[in-house]
Amino acid sequence: MYYSSGNYEAFATPKKPDGVDGKSAYLVGSGLAALSAACYLVRDAQMKGEHVHILEKDPIPGGACDGYKYQDIGYVMRGGREMDNHFECMWDLFRSIPSIEDENHTVLDEYYWLNKADPNYSLCRATRNRGEDAHTDGKFGLSDKAAMEIMNLFMSPDEKLYDKKITDFFDDEVLNSNFWMYWRTMFA
Structure with missing residues (x-):
């Protein structure tokens, strides 16, 4: 296309x-x-x-x-993966894959019906202790120093990253922050 x-x-x-x-x-x-x-x-x-x-x-x-x-x-x-309503390529693909259960319908149909019948939402972005709100208030919890550590890693060329550990770039502030909790849970 x-x-x-x-x-x-x-x-x-x-x-x-x-x-x-x-x-x-x-x-x-x-x-x-x-x-x-x-x-x-x-x-x-x-x-x-x-x-x-x-x-x-x-x-x-x-x-x-x-x-x-x-x-x-x-x-x-x-x-x-979150299935947001702006994923046009995915919806295009899903509309062309027949349902396993009913060949007259598509995977997109099933997905649409499921979301209408069982809408879901979350009142919090992060949880701990099996579902309790982590009370991050949507904040990364980073000082300027911690933000600079992240930027330093981001701006480093690949050659400077070989044989390095994450602790070579981040101290405990970053590793104990809401940012790091988001990062490690979002990207496994």
């Missing part, structure tokens, strides 16, 4: 690319990006599904959105 004044192209079927029937695609990893690429190859490039190969090194597919119940520690999900 190329840039235009609207997204009407999302509703048009692209012409089948020349030679696509003689090609295969190999996608590394089974996370959101690879699964999306596979869907777009089938839908937009009209590549046969059996020509799309997804390679995964882990025993569980899903990349950072996997979920699994480990007997020794419980249910673990390495990452999660």
Whole structure:
């Protein structure tokens, strides 16, 4: 799709690319990006599904959105994604994937119905002790010195980061701040 004044192209079927029937695609990893690429190859490039190969090194597919119940520690999900109403590409993709339960409907339909039937919201951004409000009041809790430590890391070229630990950049103030709690919980 190329840039235009609207997204009407999302509703048009692209012409089948020349030679696509003689090609295969190999996608590394089974996370959101690879699964999306596979869907777009089938839908937009009209590549046969059996020509799309997804390679995964882990025993569980899903990349950072996997979920699994480990007997020794419980249910673990390495990452999660918020489905905001401005994710046009995702909604476009979901509208073209048929529901597993009803082929007359799409994943987008199911997602829409679920959100209408069971709306959710949060009164706080961070919790501790299994659901108690962490009382961050939406603040990072950083002094100017701590903010400069973060900026120093951000502005460092890659070459200066090799063989470094996070404690080489941040002292306890940053590591005990609301900012760091947000960072480590949001990015696993």
